Amino acid sequence: MQHVTSAAPATALTAPAGRRSPLFRRRRRATVVPWYVPYLMLAPGAIALGAAVVFPFAYLVAISFQQFRARELIQDLPTVWVGLANYRYIVAKPEFWTVLSRTLIFAGVNVALTIGIGMGLALLLQRLGGRMRLALSISMVLAWSIPPVSATQIWQWLFDRDFGVVNWVLTSVGLRGFTQHSWLSDPTSLLGLATVIVVWGALPFVALVLYAGLSQVPDDLYEAARVDGANAWATFRQVSLPLIAPIVLVLALLSTIWDFRVFTQIFVLQKSGGISEDTNLIGIWSYHQSFGGSPNYGRGAATAFIGVVILLMITAVVVRRMVRIGDES
Amino acid sequence: MKKQNVVVGVVAVALALVAAACGNASTAGAPKADTGPLTVWLMNGSAPDPVISALKTEFEAAHPGVTVNVQLQQWGGITDKTNAALSTQSPPDVLEMGNTLVSGFASAGGLADLTGKQASLGSDTWLQSLKEAGTLDGKLYGVPYYAGDRVVIYNKDLFAKAGITAPPTTRDELMTDGKLLMAANKSVPGFSALYLPGKDWYAIFSWVFDSLGGIATKSGSKWQGTMEDPATQAALSWVKDMRSAVGTAAGDGLETTDDPTFEAGKAAMVIEAGWHYGVIAKDKPALKDQLGVFPIPGASQAAPVFLGGSNLGIAAKSKHQGLAYDYIKLLAGSKYQTQLAVQGGVIPNTTTLLNLHASDPVLSVADKAAARSWFVPNSPNWAAVESNNILQDMLAKIFTGKASVADATKAADQALADKLNQ
Numbered sequence: 001m002q003h004v005t006s007a008a009p010a011t012a013l014t015a016p017a018g019r020r021s022p023l024f025r026r027r028r029r030a031t032v033v034p035w036y037v038p039y040l041m042l043a044p045g046a047i048a049l050g051a052a053v054v055f056p057f058a059y060l061v062a063i064s065f066q067q068f069r070a071r072e073l074i075q076d077l078p079t080v081w082v083g084l085a086n087y088r089y090i091v092a093k094p095e096f097w098t099v100l101s102r103t104l105i106f107a108g109v110n111v112a113l114t115i116g117i118g119m120g121l122a123l124l125l126q127r128l129g130g131r132m133r134l135a136l137s138i139s140m141v142l143a144w145s146i147p148p149v150s151a152t153q154i155w156q157w158l159f160d161r162d163f164g165v166v167n168w169v170l171t172s173v174g175l176r177g178f179t180q181h182s183w184l185s186d187p188t189s190l191l192g193l194a195t196v197i198v199v200w201g202a203l204p205f206v207a208l209v210l211y212a213g214l215s216q217v218p219d220d221l222y223e224a225a226r227v228d229g230a231n232a233w234a235t236f237r238q239v240s241l242p243l244i245a246p247i248v249l250v251l252a253l254l255s256t257i258w259d260f261r262v263f264t265q266i267f268v269l270q271k272s273g274g275i276s277e278d279t280n281l282i283g284i285w286s287y288h289q290s291f292g293g294s295p296n297y298g299r300g301a302a303t304a305f306i307g308v309v310i311l312l313m314i315t316a317v318v319v320r321r322m323v324r325i326g327d328e329s
Numbered sequence: 330m331k332k333q334n335v336v337v338g339v340v341a342v343a344l345a346l347v348a349a350a351c352g353n354a355s356t357a358g359a360p361k362a363d364t365g366p367l368t369v370w371l372m373n374g375s376a377p378d379p380v381i382s383a384l385k386t387e388f389e390a391a392h393p394g395v396t397v398n399v400q401l402q403q404w405g406g407i408t409d410k411t412n413a414a415l416s417t418q419s420p421p422d423v424l425e426m427g428n429t430l431v432s433g434f435a436s437a438g439g440l441a442d443l444t445g446k447q448a449s450l451g452s453d454t455w456l457q458s459l460k461e462a463g464t465l466d467g468k469l470y471g472v473p474y475y476a477g478d479r480v481v482i483y484n485k486d487l488f489a490k491a492g493i494t495a496p497p498t499t500r501d502e503l504m505t506d507g508k509l510l511m512a513a514n515k516s517v518p519g520f521s522a523l524y525l526p527g528k529d530w531y532a533i534f535s536w537v538f539d540s541l542g543g544i545a546t547k548s549g550s551k552w553q554g555t556m557e558d559p560a561t562q563a564a565l566s567w568v569k570d571m572r573s574a575v576g577t578a579a580g581d582g583l584e585t586t587d588d589p590t591f592e593a594g595k596a597a598m599v600i601e602a603g604w605h606y607g608v609i610a611k612d613k614p615a616l617k618d619q620l621g622v623f624p625i626p627g628a629s630q631a632a633p634v635f636l637g638g639s640n641l642g643i644a645a646k647s648k649h650q651g652l653a654y655d656y657i658k659l660l661a662g663s664k665y666q667t668q669l670a671v672q673g674g675v676i677p678n679t680t681t682l683l684n685l686h687a688s689d690p691v692l693s694v695a696d697k698a699a700a701r702s703w704f705v706p707n708s709p710n711w712a713a714v715e716s717n718n719i720l721q722d723m724l725a726k727i728f729t730g731k732a733s734v735a736d737a738t739k740a741a742d743q744a745l746a747d748k749l750n751q
Contacts, residue, residue, distance in 0.1 A: 070437035073416040074645070161579050162519060162586065162595075180519055185581040185729045273528075273581040275725050276718040277744075291409045293712025294433055294751070 064301035070294065079298075086302035095277070096285070096303075100310070103260060103282040106191060110259040113199045115252055118206030123236070125211040140204035148201060152268040155197045159183040161273070184273030191279060194265045201265075202258065206251050213244035246325050253318045260311055263287065282307055365395035367652045370414075370421040373401045375475070375639060377672045384665055388656055395652060408433070408712055415439035420644035422653040428462035428638050429705050429712065431471035436709030440470040441643040441650060447472075450661055454679040458636040458702045465707065471640025472661050473678035475669055478634040478699045479532055479600050479625065480691070481523075482609065486619040487514070487597040496623040500536065500567070503626045507575025510597045517595060522575040524596035525568075526582030527728035528721040531635045532600040532625070533568055538703040539627035540564040544720070545706040545745050552708055554745030556723065556738035566734050569727055580728030592616065600625060602637075603695040604674055622691050624698040636702035638676070706749065713748040 064086055066079040090096050121140075125133050146154075159166050161182045170178035184190045217240055225235045241248075263283040270276050270284075280288075286307065290300020367388075371381065385397045400421070402410065408430060414420050415434060426434060434440050443450075447469045452460065455473045463471025483496060488506070491513035497503040503523070510522035525532065537543070542561030545554045555561055572578070578590075587599040592613040599605070603622065610617040624631035641661060643653040659665060666677040670685045674692055676699055677685065686692035705711050714720070723741035726732040732740070 070412045070433070070439070073412065073437075075438040076416075161582065162590065180577060180579075182579050182581060182729075185579065185725070185731075270718070272583065272585075273579060273725075275581060275722050275729075275731065277722050288713075288717055292716035293408060293714070293748075294710040295409070295412060296751070 060301045061305055063298050064305045066298050068298040068301075069296050073295075073297070082298070086298045087306070089299060090289075090302055090306065095280075099280050099282055099285045102191075102280075106195070106262070106281060107256060107259040110195055110198050110202075110262075111252060111255040113195065114202045114206055114255050114259070115248065117199065118203050118210055118251070119248075121203060121207035122210035122214055125207065126214050137208065140207060143200065144204035146201075148197075148264040149268060151201060152197055152265045155193065155200075156269060156272050159193055182273060184269060185275070187275060187278035190269055190274040191266075194262070194269055194279075197265045198259060198262055202255060206255070209247060209251060210244065213247040214240060217243050246322060249318055249322050249325070253315055253322075256314055256318070257311060260314075261307065363395075363649060363651055365392070365397070365649055365652055367395060367397050367423070367649055367656060368419075368421045369397060369399045369423040369656060370402050370411075371399055371425045372407070372427070372639060373403050375425060375673070375675075376669055380665060380668045380672055383668070384656075384659055388659060392652065392655070397656070408716075412437070412439070415644055415646070418646060419648070420646050422644060422647040422649045423656050424642050424644060425474060425639045426471060426642055428459060428471070428476075428636075428640050429715065431463050431640050431642065432465045432707055432709045433712045434642065435465040435468075435470035439645055441645050441647065441653075442468050442470065443472060443643065443654075444469045446654060450658060451663075451679060454681050456636070456676070456678055456680065456699070458699075458704050459638055459640065459678060461707060462638075462704060463640040463642075465709065471642045472657050474639040474641045474661060475666070475673070475675040475678055476636050476638035476699060477602050477604075477675055478636055478695055478702065479535075479602055480622040480634075480695050480698060481598050481600055481625055482591065482606055483598045483621050483623065484591070484594075484596075484616065484619050485621050487594075491597075496621065497626045498623075498630070500539075500571070500626050500628055500632070504571055504574060507571070507598075511575055514597070519577050519595055521577050521590070521596045521598075523571075523598040523600075524576055524578045524587060524590045525572055525600060526578045526584050526586060527572070527580035527724050528582060528718075529584040529587075529600065530720045530724055531637070532584070533565075533724060534703065534720075535625045535632040535634055536568055536627065537561050537564040539632035540567075545708075545749060547706070547708070552706065552746060552749035554742030554749075556741040556745070557735075562734050562738055565724075565727060565738070569734070572728060580730070581725035588612065603691045606691045607674075622694045624694060631698055631701060633701040633703040634698045636699055636704060708749050710749050710751055713751070714745060717744070717748060719744045719748065 063079070065081055065083060067082050067085070068079045071077060072079050121136075125136060128136060143151075158164055161167065161180055161184075164183075166183075167178045167181055170181075182189075183193055221239050221243075222235060225239050230238065261283045262281055266279060266281055266284055267287075270279060276284075282303070286300055286303040289303050290297055381399055385399065388397050389395060402425075404427070407427070411424065411426070411430075411434060415437070416439075420439075431440070444467075450472055452469075456476055459473035459476055460469075463469055463473060481496070487510060488496070491506070491509045493506050493509060497506045507522035511520065514520040514522075527533075534544070537560075540560045540563060542558055542564050543555045545552050547553075556565075572580075576596075578586075584599075584601070587596075587601055588605060588609055590596045591599045592609055606620055606622060610620060625634060626632065641657045643650060643657070647653055661678055663679065663682060666679060666682055667685060669675055670677040670682055674686075674689075676692075676696055677683070683696050686696050705714075719741055723737045726737040726740075727734055731737075
């Protein structure tokens with residue numbers, strides 16, 4: 001059973017490689033290919049990755065140990081290595097810990113909601129008739145295609161205190177308390193609205209990928225479950241879920257990374273109301289450290305690197321589970 | 330072993346190629362005598378296009394062979410963009426900078442020192458506040474370009490219906506008239522006599538400065554916030570009472586909702602830059618003849634206004650310092666300042682041109698109000714205070730009742746000290 005599933009997503013990846021390598025070996029026996037040819041062929045990719053990922057990251061880590069401000073940048077002054085000073089500055093700030101714990105809670109809630117509701121939508125897609133499924137898929141892709149800045153602005157208008165349609169509807173149905181109710185002035189309310197926007201934005205991708213996973217589950221397995229007398233919940237828990245577990249894990253991993261560094265939604269909402277210091281997440285806080293008016297790139301880099309380390313610690317758990325699933329199959 | 334060496338070699342060659350590419354790019358703009366081209370960064374919406382085209386034509390005629398390349402910049406994210414541009418080997422030669430940003434760029438070493446040239450640029454009659462904004466530690470880095478301030482825009486019809494015959498001239502009258510307006514418009518849901526969103530700190534601090542409060546002071550090399558000063562606290566308490574007595578704007582709202590609220594007939598007064606008068610008249614032609622303006626009323630006279638605006642600077646790394654100076658001399662000189670004031674409706678950089686708007690009902694009031702003005706602390710780190718929303722957070726906490734005036738001002742003073750002394 002395990003075998004069937006993990007083969008489904010993996011075929012696409014392994015098949016071409018499997019086909020190519022014996023060919024390659026055969027050719028190598030016929031005309032002697034110099035040993036460095038594979039390295040040469042790897043070089044373009046390696047150089048691109050090095051320039052786009054490795055170098056910037058190494059540079060980021062390097063500046064996080066330096067005093068690097070606008071002054072050093074503009075005047076080409078040599079930057080001074082300051083050891084752990086930037087890190088010490090950050091961890092000594094009480095607001096860093098407040099912001100960090102707020103971010104962890106925010107990300108946790110958002111990931112759980114995204115995966116939970118996404119799974120619900122995927123199951124709905126699986127059961128819908130062709131036409132409704134198409135309609136739902138199209139509307140999700142449309143929602144997905146709206147850039148986060150515009151989407152957040154639109155959500156903010158919906159929830160606007162004076163002109164928003166949400167308050168209008170609520171007061172129209174008799175809930176007088178929502179006359180000029182501000183959805184942003186309370187920090188929990190602002191972060192709640194941000195959660196709605198973030199989850200709404202992530203759902204299309206998550207739901208469609210989960211649906212794709214579900215559609216790979218062979219029908220005879222469902223049939224077998226039905227014959228055994230399993231109800232819908234048992235079928236989901238014991239047939240669907242184990243089979244798409246690797247996909248769920250990958251989505252949870254991606255969502256964790258996305259939701260941990262949420263920026264746009266909070267930034268735009270803060271421009272419309274609320275109290276910034278009570279609603280900052282680590283992404284916003286880090287931005288203010290690096291670029292907020294008087295830039296201190298060293299401190300910003302240190303904040304970013306701390307974020308990477310924390311994300312690594314969280315995702316390591318997920319990655320380990322994924323590796324284990326891979327080994328089992 | 331041997332293979333590893335070759336791999337290292339390939340990577341080294343690759344890196345060398347990348348480095349060489351960078352090197353070429355950075356030496357591309359080597360000095361070319363003084364034939365330009367001159368790159369000018371102006372902010373979007375600052376000067377009318379015809380003025381800038383006329384200036385380009387005149388400048389290029391006077392400097393044969395030189396091309397002026399004007400690039401309009403957006404305000405969003407301009408600080409980062411400018412910092413990045415100033416660090417390159419071919420930065421923009423002339424830059425327009427928001428007047429609260431000059432000291433930051435100057436202290437980072439991005440701007441040329443223009444102290445020696447200020448007299449020839451007409452510094453004697455510059456608006457004092459703009460000159461101070463362009464000065465850091467006694468040296469001039471930003472030449473005053475133009476200024477703008479805020480006035481109260483009001484609906485004459487609503488005033489008449491409430492039985493008010495003349496606009497208020499003191500803050501007590503503002504309170505009295507505001508209450509009359511509120512009473513006369515009870516039936517309008519969400520009506521505000523004065524619609525003043527809580528985070529509109531540029532407007533609100535006019536009453537703080539009117540009461541001789543302030544934002545921060547410097548003693549020695551240390552900045553100290555002055556939110557906890559009794560004068561500042563008293564002014565903020567007054568604003569809190571006034572806001573709740575004569576309006577319903579959100580305590581954590583921003584001034585972006587001023588125009589729609591006023592246009593919807595849900596506000597009799599808003600505090601805005603003079604050009605909003607034209608925006609409202611255009612959005613809602615029915616209101617056109619009902620609009621009037623007056624200066625923000627203080628305790629006994631018009632309250633000091635925040636003098637916003639822009640300064641012009643020359644990048645320290647510019648290779649066309651002379652041309653840049655000539656360009657600024659023209660743009661900041663009386664010919665183009667007159668055009669800017671007349672066509673663009675801004676306050677010109679010199680007191681000698683303040684009579685240009687005498688017949689304009691809005692700009693004449695705005696010009697007069699500018700005579701008493703306030704400005705933000707002249708610290709290179711000021712931008713950090715703004716970007717971290719320190720004053721806006723303080724006001725929002727006070728006006729939404731999340732914190733007392735005492736607690737909110739205490740937190741703000743700590744944050745101000747933290748940001749200004751970093």
